[in-house]
Amino acid sequence: MLIELQDINKTYNNGQPLHVLKGINLGIERGEFVSIMGASGSGKSTLLNILGILDSYDTGTYHLDGKLIKDLSETQSADYRNRMIGFIFQSFNLIGFKTAVENVELPLYYQGVPRRERRARAMEYLDKLGLTQWAGHFPNEMSGGQKQRVAIARALITHPQIILADEPTGALDSKTSVEVMQLLKKLNQEEGITIIVVTHEGGVANETDKIIHIKDGIIGNIEENKAHLAWGGSIIK
Amino acid sequence: MRELFHEITSTLRNNKLRTALTGFAVSWGIFLLICLLGAGNGLMNSFMGNMEDFISQSIAVEAWYTSEPYDGYQSNRKIDLNEKDVAYTAGPEWADIIKNVSRTTAGRSDTLSLNGLTVNGYLLGVTPDYQELNKMKMAVGRFLNPDDELQQRKVMVIAMSQAKELNPKDPENVLGQWVSAGSIAYKVVGIYYTDERDWRRSVCIPYNTFKGIYDVSDKVQSISFEVSGPKTVAEHKAFEADYGAALKRRHHVSPTDERAFWIMNGYTSNMQMNQAQSILRMALWILGLLTLVSGIVGVSNIMLIAVKERTHEFGIRKAIGAKPGNILNLIIAESISITAVFGYLGMLLGMVACEVMDKTIGQNSVDIGFQQIQMLKNPTVGVDVAIEATLVLIVAGTLAGAIPAWKAAKVKPIEALRAE
Numbered sequence: 002m003l004i005e006l007q008d009i010n011k012t013y014n015n016g017q018p019l020h021v022l023k024g025i026n027l028g029i030e031r032g033e034f035v036s037i038m039g040a041s042g043s044g045k046s047t048l049l050n051i052l053g054i055l056d057s058y059d060t061g062t063y064h065l066d067g068k069l070i071k072d073l074s075e076t077q078s079a080d081y082r083n084r085m086i087g088f089i090f091q092s093f094n095l096i097g098f099k100t101a102v103e104n105v106e107l108p109l110y111y112q113g114v115p116r117r118e119r120r121a122r123a124m125e126y127l128d129k130l131g132l133t134q135w136a137g138h139f140p141n142e143m144s145g146g147q148k149q150r151v152a153i154a155r156a157l158i159t160h161p162q163i164i165l166a167d168e169p170t171g172a173l174d175s176k177t178s179v180e181v182m183q184l185l186k187k188l189n190q191e192e193g194i195t196i197i198v199v200t201h202e203g204g205v206a207n208e209t210d211k212i213i214h215i216k217d218g219i220i221g222n223i224e225e226n227k228a229h230l231a232w233g234g235s236i237i238k
Numbered sequence: 239m240r241e242l243f244h245e246i247t248s249t250l251r252n253n254k255l256r257t258a259l260t261g262f263a264v265s266w267g268i269f270l271l272i273c274l275l276g277a278g279n280g281l282m283n284s285f286m287g288n289m290e291d292f293i294s295q296s297i298a299v300e301a302w303y304t305s306e307p308y309d310g311y312q313s314n315r316k317i318d319l320n321e322k323d324v325a326y327t328a329g330p331e332w333a334d335i336i337k338n339v340s341r342t343t344a345g346r347s348d349t350l351s352l353n354g355l356t357v358n359g360y361l362l363g364v365t366p367d368y369q370e371l372n373k374m375k376m377a378v379g380r381f382l383n384p385d386d387e388l389q390q391r392k393v394m395v396i397a398m399s400q401a402k403e404l405n406p407k408d409p410e411n412v413l414g415q416w417v418s419a420g421s422i423a424y425k426v427v428g429i430y431y432t433d434e435r436d437w438r439r440s441v442c443i444p445y446n447t448f449k450g451i452y453d454v455s456d457k458v459q460s461i462s463f464e465v466s467g468p469k470t471v472a473e474h475k476a477f478e479a480d481y482g483a484a485l486k487r488r489h490h491v492s493p494t495d496e497r498a499f500w501i502m503n504g505y506t507s508n509m510q511m512n513q514a515q516s517i518l519r520m521a522l523w524i525l526g527l528l529t530l531v532s533g534i535v536g537v538s539n540i541m542l543i544a545v546k547e548r549t550h551e552f553g554i555r556k557a558i559g560a561k562p563g564n565i566l567n568l569i570i571a572e573s574i575s576i577t578a579v580f581g582y583l584g585m586l587l588g589m590v591a592c593e594v595m596d597k598t599i600g601q602n603s604v605d606i607g608f609q610q611i612q613m614l615k616n617p618t619v620g621v622d623v624a625i626e627a628t629l630v631l632i633v634a635g636t637l638a639g640a641i642p643a644w645k646a647a648k649v650k651p652i653e654a655l656r657a658e
Binding site for chain 2: 050053055056075076079080082083084088090094095096097098099103107108110111112116155159
């Protein structure tokens with residue numbers, strides 16, 4: 002098991018206590034390509050934040066690659082995020098005043114990788130994603146699809162254990178959405194990278210091999226989707 | 239280190255307006271600090287430059303008129319010091335404290351003339367140590383020596399300003415000439431240096447020569463001496479009181495009469511001047527640092543806003559692996575870079591401003607009647623001040639960055655990512 006969640010509970014205390022996750026049990030194997038699907042308010046984003054060590058949980062246990070992720074200091078969790086997790090966000094979250102290649106090499110900067118090596122590896126990943134000639138461009142000079150591919154390159158550059166994608170197609174048109182999902186699928190199939198996609202769109206979920214439904218803070222049914230047939234094999238917007 | 243530097247330069251380059259505003263606040267603070275210190279130095283230099291010419295490390299005593307009736311004598315009686323007073327001052331009673339006693343005669347105005355050119359002179363009979371006690375610098379020739387004194391030679395030492403009147407083309411050539419003062423001719427053995435600010439125009443001739451020719455009494459105009467006992471201002475005051483009381487007894491003057499004897503103490507004048515100088519210097523630093531504080535508050539303020547503005551960016555950085563320490567270092571390093579670079583710029587501009595001050599108002603002098611004084615003399619700051627200012631800058635930069643950096647480092651990544 003790469004990811005093992007046991008009875009995870011999370012309550013937000015902003016005025017009215019809000020019990021968001023009510024005992025989540027979940028296991029994800031290495032090399033899986035899964036989606037977590039649910040309506041807004043279902044707790045799927047909170048679950049993703051906990052998986053990404055961006056947020057803490059109240060009770061239960063979370064093991065990532067055998068390590069218990071609980072009560073970590075900010076410094077420790079930053080280190081785990083850096084080495085084990087790659088993030089892809091709905092709004093890309095690129096740093097606006099850095100060029101594509103500078104954005105991609107930033108995780109390596111925090112690992113203390115020397116500048117020249119960093120640059121070489123970043124260029125390698127940009128090349129892989131077909132963005133070589135965009136390396137020196139700033140995010141606002143690129144299209145949404147290009148920006149998301151830069152973000153994917155940034156997520157991949159540290160060879161993480163898992164890629165966490167939070168509504169990766171939410172800000173893209175349908176054609177680009179298909180391209181991004183195809184790209185993720187290719188990365189999973191060809192490189193064996195574990196990818197977890199959080200979405201509320203059935204079409205996006207359908208591109209993954211396993212769909213985990215979450216509703217009101219509880220895992221519902223888990224749907225095997227190897228044939229990608231459930232939604233007619235295409236993304237419906 | 240180089241990595242951090244690269245991070246900073248790219249951030250600053252991409253936030254030009256913010257960087258410029260912050261930088262201006264710092265530059266302005268340092269600029270004012272340097273200008274203040276420079277002007278203060280100029281003021282002090284002009285004080286010292288003007289004062290050091292006549293403040294000597296000695297005490298001089300002169301007698302004047304009494305202000306009270308006493309011991310059967312009426313008020314307003316003229317008191318004269320005499321050779322017995324000199325002997326008393328140099329005598330065993332004061333041997334522990336008083337050293338190197340010398341005296342001068344009363345002055346005498348005469349007309350000096352050489353080859354038809356004339357100038358007014360104030361003839362003064364002095365002993366050879368007069369030069370040292372009055373800090374006279376010789377332009378050419380020598381001062382009076384003990385042989386002049388012993389042999390009652392007719393020699394004189396005149397001021398350069400007088401030499402210029404007597405021989406405008408070649409004043410130094412007056413040396414060795416016989417110049418007549420009234421009906422008596424003296425050989426000029428030395429010319430002492432004066433400039434346009436110098437009020438002294440005394441013509442020094444040997445004490446015994448003066449006494450032999452103009453005044454055969456034993457009257458002495460002033461007695462000068464050095465003291466070795468008193469150290470503090472209070473001790474000097476006590477000594478002045480003791481010595482003054484002794485003189486009053488000798489001349490039958492009321493112990494409470496403050497006008498009969500005039501004691502000019504060069505030691506305490508110097509101490510007071512040094513004290514005034516250090517107070518002025520400290521006041522200037524305090525003013526300058528307060529100015530700088532407003533600059534630091536400015537930087538801190540702008541950094542706070544910048545941190546707020548960049549919360550989302552810090553969220554991204556944290557999500558991809560930036561530790562709180564990385565963020566802390568980034569902000570502090572940024573603020574130090576801004577303060578250092580712009581502070582240095584402000585310092586250079588301040589030094590240029592000081593030079594401009596030196597070349598303009600520094601050259602102006604004010605006529606205060608008997609002499610010219612420069613209002614600002616060499617109003618510049620030295621390397622030591624530059625180094626001190628640089629240290630102040632680095633500390634200031636760290637302080638300015640500390641609070642915003644702490645705020646930024648504390649933000650949870652999930653909250654930071656939500657910020658827009």
